Amino acid sequence: MELHQLDPAIARQRLAAGLRLRSGPFVVALRSDIPALSQQVLQQYAHHTVVDDDGFCDFHVHVTPPANLRRWWRPQARFLLDGDEPFTPLPLHHAFPMLEWGLNWCISTQAHQYVILHAAVLERGGRTVVMPAPSGSGKSTLCAALAHRGWRLLSDELALLGLNDGLLWPLTRPISLKNRSIGLIRDFAPDALIGTPVPDTIKGAVAHCAPPAAAVRAAQTPARPGWVVLPRYTPDAPALLSPLPKAQAVMELIDACFNYSIHRHQGFAALGRLVDSSDCHRFEYSQLDEAMAIFDRLAGTDADADAGADAEVAVEAEAEANEKTRAPPARAAGNAAP
Amino acid sequence: MTRHRTAPLLAVLREPGLMARLSLTQWDLLVRQARTAGLLGRLHALALGAGVAAQLPAAPAAHLAAAHRMAAAQADEARREVALVWQALHGLAVPVVLLKGAAYLMTGLPPADGRSFTDIDILVPKTALVEAESALLFHGWLTTHHNAYDQRYYREWMHELPPMLHRQRGTVLDLHHGILPETSRLRPSAEKLIAAARPLGSEPLLQVLAPADMVLHSMVHLLHNEEMGRGLRDLSDLDLLLRHFAGTPGFWDQLVARAAELGLERVLYYGLNEGQALLHTPVPPGTLQAVALHAPPPPLRRLMHELWQHALGPQHASATDAFTPLALGAVVLRAHWLRMPAGLLFRHMLVKGWRRLTEKGQQSPEAAAPQV
Numbered sequence: 001m002e003l004h005q006l007d008p009a010i011a012r013q014r015l016a017a018g019l020r021l022r023s024g025p026f027v028v029a030l031r032s033d034i035p036a037l038s039q040q041v042l043q044q045y046a047h048h049t050v051v052d053d054d055g056f057c058d059f060h061v062h063v064t065p066p067a068n069l070r071r072w073w074r075p076q077a078r079f080l081l082d083g084d085e086p087f088t089p090l091p092l093h094h095a096f097p098m099l100e101w102g103l104n105w106c107i108s109t110q111a112h113q114y115v116i117l118h119a120a121v122l123e124r125g126g127r128t129v130v131m132p133a134p135s136g137s138g139k140s141t142l143c144a145a146l147a148h149r150g151w152r153l154l155s156d157e158l159a160l161l162g163l164n165d166g167l168l169w170p171l172t173r174p175i176s177l178k179n180r181s182i183g184l185i186r187d188f189a190p191d192a193l194i195g196t197p198v199p200d201t202i203k204g205a206v207a208h209c210a211p212p213a214a215a216v217r218a219a220q221t222p223a224r225p226g227w228v229v230l231p232r233y234t235p236d237a238p239a240l241l242s243p244l245p246k247a248q249a250v251m252e253l254i255d256a257c258f259n260y261s262i263h264r265h266q267g268f269a270a271l272g273r274l275v276d277s278s279d280c281h282r283f284e285y286s287q288l289d290e291a292m293a294i295f296d297r298l299a300g301t302d303a304d305a306d307a308g309a310d311a312e313v314a315v316e317a318e319a320e321a322n323e324k325t326r327a328p329p330a331r332a333a334g335n336a337a338p
Numbered sequence: 339m340t341r342h343r344t345a346p347l348l349a350v351l352r353e354p355g356l357m358a359r360l361s362l363t364q365w366d367l368l369v370r371q372a373r374t375a376g377l378l379g380r381l382h383a384l385a386l387g388a389g390v391a392a393q394l395p396a397a398p399a400a401h402l403a404a405a406h407r408m409a410a411a412q413a414d415e416a417r418r419e420v421a422l423v424w425q426a427l428h429g430l431a432v433p434v435v436l437l438k439g440a441a442y443l444m445t446g447l448p449p450a451d452g453r454s455f456t457d458i459d460i461l462v463p464k465t466a467l468v469e470a471e472s473a474l475l476f477h478g479w480l481t482t483h484h485n486a487y488d489q490r491y492y493r494e495w496m497h498e499l500p501p502m503l504h505r506q507r508g509t510v511l512d513l514h515h516g517i518l519p520e521t522s523r524l525r526p527s528a529e530k531l532i533a534a535a536r537p538l539g540s541e542p543l544l545q546v547l548a549p550a551d552m553v554l555h556s557m558v559h560l561l562h563n564e565e566m567g568r569g570l571r572d573l574s575d576l577d578l579l580l581r582h583f584a585g586t587p588g589f590w591d592q593l594v595a596r597a598a599e600l601g602l603e604r605v606l607y608y609g610l611n612e613g614q615a616l617l618h619t620p621v622p623p624g625t626l627q628a629v630a631l632h633a634p635p636p637p638l639r640r641l642m643h644e645l646w647q648h649a650l651g652p653q654h655a656s657a658t659d660a661f662t663p664l665a666l667g668a669v670v671l672r673a674h675w676l677r678m679p680a681g682l683l684f685r686h687m688l689v690k691g692w693r694r695l696t697e698k699g700q701q702s703p704e705a706a707a708p709q710v
Contacts, residue, residue, distance in 0.1 A: 027397075056369075056395065056398055057366050058397065082370050082373060082374055082654065084374065111400075112404035112405075112407045112408055113400045113404050113407075259408075262408050264414075
C-alpha cells in the first residue's frame with residue numbers, strides 16, 4: 001500500500017508511533033508528533049510503500065520537540081536515531097528539512113555496503129547519468145527538471161553504487177530545492193509537487209519537490225552507468241557540454257564520495273569501473289530548456305535524431321571534434337536556473 | 339529483575355550461533371541495540387567466527403558487514419599509526435607499551451576484529467614521559483586542552499597527558515605513564531606492568547602487556563571509567579580476552595596472583611562476576627572462590643551488582659528501565675570518587691559543571707549532513 005492510500009488521520013496516528021516506509025533499499029521508521037512535519041511527509045512521501053510494523057527496519061528516526069522549555073518558547077525540533085542525537089536542535093519549522101538531512105546522514109555514515117557519492121542520479125533508456133556537484137552548482141535544479149521531463153529519478157542527493165554489481169541503486173526521496181530554484185521549478189514543471197518553503201535555513205530558503213510517482217514505484221530497480229556529468233550553473237551562459245577526461249572524472253567522483261576512506265582500493269576500483277563504462281562531460285548551463293535539449297541528445301532521444309545510438313555517437317564525435325558542444329537555441333524563453 | 343536480561347544483544351554475545359535463528363523482528367531490535375552499544379562490527383566478526391555469517395537475513399547482515407568494513411578501515415589506519423608512533427619514539431630506547439585497542443589489534447586478539455578505533459593509547463615509563471612528549475611534538479603531534487586548568491588536571495593529577503592530535507593526519511594519541519590517576523585510591527604500579535610487558539614482534543621495546551595484566555587493565559578501564567556510554571563494548575572486549583586466554587595453562591592462577599600483586603583484587607572480583615552475569619564469561623569455580631574473598635560485604639555487594647548490571651548492560655531504550663540512569667550516575671560518581679580525594683573531586687566537579695553550562699558541543703545538521 002502507498003502512503004496516499006492510507007486515511008490521513010490514520011497515517012498521522014501511525015507517524016506518531018513510527019510509520020515504516022520503504023525508500024529504495026532501506027526501510028525507515030519515521031516517528032514524529034509535529035503536525036507540520038506530518039503534513040510534509042504525507043505530501044512528499046505519498047507514493048512510498050508503507051511497510052508492516054513487524055519485520056526489520058534499517059533506521060528508526062524520531063523528530064520531536066525537546067522535553068524542556070524549548071517545546072514552547074522559541075520551539076525547536078530534535079533529530080534522533082535510536083535515541084542518539086547527532087545534531088544540535090533546529091527551529092521547529094525546520095523539522096522537515098532536518099528529517100531529510102538526518103536521513104541523508106544515517107545513510108551516508110552507515111550504509112557502507114555501497115560506495116556513496118554526493119550526486120544526483122537519473123536514468124533514461126536503462127542508463128544512468130551521475131551528477132556529482134558541490135552546493136550551488138545547480139545540480140538539484142537540473143535534477144528536478146530532468147525528473148519531470150522523461151528521466152527517471154534515482155536520487156537527488158546520494159548516489160548508491162553497488163560495490164560488486166557496479167549498478168546504481170535508487171533512493172528516490174524528495175528533491176531539495178533552494179532559493180530561486182523553487183520558483184523556477186514551479187514555472188518549469190507545473191505538475192511538480194513542491195512543499196512549503198522553509199525561509200531561513202543555513203542554505204537560505206529550502207523547499208522539497210516530491211519525487212514523481214512512477215520513479216518511486218520503480219525504486220527497487222537499479223540501472224547501469226551511462227554518463228558522468230559535472231553540472232555547473234553559470235549566469236547567462238549558453239548550455240555547453242564539454243568532454244571531461246576520465247582521469248579527472250574519477251578524481252571528481254572520489255571528491256564527492258562520502259565513504260572513500262572506508263572502501264579505499266575497492267572504492268577506487270568501483271569508481272574506475274563507473275567512469276570506464278560512462279561518457280564523461282562537464283556541463284555549463286543557465287537555461288533549463290537548453291539543458292533539457294542537450295540531455296535529450298545525450299540519451300539519444302532527441303526528436304531530430306535518427307536513432308538513439310547514433311545521436312549519442314554524434315554528440316560524442318562532435319564533442320571530440322570541437323572540444324565543445326553548443327546547445328541548439330532555446331526552444332522557450334525564460335527558465336534561468338537556479 | 340531488569341528488562342535487559344532478555345535483550346537479544348546479550349543473548350547473541352553469549353551465544354553468537356543464535357544469530358542464525360532470529361526472526362526479522364528480533365533482528366530489528368538486535369541491530370538497534372548493537373548500534374547504540376557500538377557493537378555492530380563485532381557481531382559480524384562473531385557471526386563469522388560461529389560460521390553463521392552466510393545464514394543471516396540480508397538486510398540486517400548488511401548493517402553488520404558495513405560496520406565491520408568501517409572498523410577494518412580504522413584498523414588499517416591504526417596499524418599505520420602504531421608504526422609512525424614507533425618511528426617517533428624508538429630512538430628513546432625505552433619500552434613503549436601499546437594499550438587497549440592498539441594492543442588487541444597488533445597481537446591479533448579476538449576483541450580487535452570489528453572493533454572501532456578512535457585513538458591509540460600507549461604507556462611509557464614515567465621517567466621517560468617528558469622525552470616521549472618532546473619526540474612526539476617533534477614528529478607532528480600537538481598537545482590539546484590548552485587552558486591552564488586542563489593542563490594542570492592532566493599533568494599533575496592524571497595518569498596520561500592531554501590527548502595529542504597529529505597536525506597532518508588528525509589522529510589522536512593518548513600518552514600514559516600509568517593506568518589509574520596519580521590521585522587515585524588504587525595505585526597499581528606502572529613499573530611492574532612495564533617490567534612484565536612482552537615484545538610485540540622483532541622490536542624488543544615495542545611491547546604489549548602480559549596477558550594477566552592486559553585483562554586487569556581492561557577491567558580497570560571498564561570499572562573506573564568516568565564515561566560509561568560504551569560499558570557493554572568494553573565488557574565484551576573483556577569477555578573475549580578471557581575466553582581467549584582461558585586455554586593458556588596457568589592463566590587463571592596468574593590472574594589472581596597478579597591482581598593481588600597490583601592491589602586490584604576488588605577490580606578482579608567485579609570484572610569476573612559481572613562478565614559472568616551479563617555475558618556468561620566462563621570462569622573456573624576455583625577462581626571465582628578465590629576472588630570472592632575480596633567481595634564487598636553482602637548489602638554493598640548486592641547494591642553494586644545491581645548498579646553494574648544496569649550500567650554495563652545494553653543502553654538502548656528497549657533494554658533500560660527507570661533505574662538505569664541512576665545506576666549510570668552512581669558508577670560514574672564512584673569512578674570519580676576513587677580517582678581523586680574528596681576536596682579535589684569537589685573542585686573538579688565545579689569546573690566541569692561550569693563548563694557544561696557555558697560551552698557547546700555537537701554539530702548543526704546542515705554542517706554534518708551532505709551539502710544540500
